[in-house]
Amino acid sequence: MASGKTAVGRELARRLGWQLFDTGIMYRAATWQAQRRGVHLDEHESVAELIRKSRFQLRPPAEADSVELEVYVDGENATPHLRNPEVESGVPTVAAIAGVRALMVQIQQNQAAQGCMIVVGRDIGTVVLPDAPVKIFLDASAEVRAQRRAKERNQDADRASVLAATNRRDELDQRRAASPLVAAQDAVELDTSDLSLEQAIEQAVQIIRARLPAPVSVGSGEA
Numbered sequence: 001m002a003s004g005k006t007a008v009g010r011e012l013a014r015r016l017g018w019q020l021f022d023t024g025i026m027y028r029a030a031t032w033q034a035q036r037r038g039v040h041l042d043e044h045e046s047v048a049e050l051i052r053k054s055r056f057q058l059r060p061p062a063e064a065d066s067v068e069l070e071v072y073v074d075g076e077n078a079t080p081h082l083r084n085p086e087v088e089s090g091v092p093t094v095a096a097i098a099g100v101r102a103l104m105v106q107i108q109q110n111q112a113a114q115g116c117m118i119v120v121g122r123d124i125g126t127v128v129l130p131d132a133p134v135k136i137f138l139d140a141s142a143e144v145r146a147q148r149r150a151k152e153r154n155q156d157a158d159r160a161s162v163l164a165a166t167n168r169r170d171e172l173d174q175r176r177a178a179s180p181l182v183a184a185q186d187a188v189e190l191d192t193s194d195l196s197l198e199q200a201i202e203q204a205v206q207i208i209r210a211r212l213p214a215p216v217s218v219g220s221g222e223a
């Protein structure tokens with residue numbers, strides 16, 4: 001959501017020596033699968049049926065310096081395709097299909113049971129891992145998120161349209177019937193609008209230190 005959750009999650013995972021599971025990749029991979037198999041995204045039942053029949057696997061990163069899990073669909077690494085414009089525009093539709101979400105949530109729960117990891121996503125604290133020991137709800141104003149997105153994509157020239165697209169996507173994510181975007185009651189809310197990435201990471205580290213039952217060594221992240 002350009003609230004910085006992936007960037008913050010990635011750095012936290014590094015400092016903790018854990019893996020990062022960014023669950024957005026699951027919905028992106030499902031979208032990519034439907035598109036490459038020629039299933040129309042508005043045919044929700046067909047999409048859910050295809051996803052049910054497809055094999056999703058999460059694997060450790062291929063690159064030695066990465067901490068992010070990668071997703072394979074029917075044996076093929078979907079990761080390089082997940083930021084395609086086609087996937088980008090189709091993913092809110094697929095993420096709103098209840099049948100798809102049910103399958104994805106199951107895979108995510110199985111994965112999270114493998115050990116300590118940073119799990120990033122909109123419904124993690126509420127639906128996927130309601131018993132997670134630490135929950136952080138990152139947020140930022142739509143304006144700031146649009147700016148960050150435009151910067152990520154080197155699209156400084158067209159901020160207005162990125163802001164409009166950001167608002168549209170937020171609205172779809174918040175309004176959908178299946179797992180709408182809300183903070184868990186026991187989540188710590190962290191607004192990153194006025195924070196640098198480094199400040200947001202620092203605050204997240206403090207939250208984890210204060211909340212984890214056993215002391216966890218959180219490195220500085222410096223080499």
Ligand code: DC
Nearest residue numbers: 001023024027091092095121122123
């Ligand atoms: O975080 P992201 O941009 O990679 O997410 C892509 C899409 O997937 C977005 O429409 C929200 C959706 N998503 C979701 O509904 N639940 C999650 N746990 C993760 C992502």
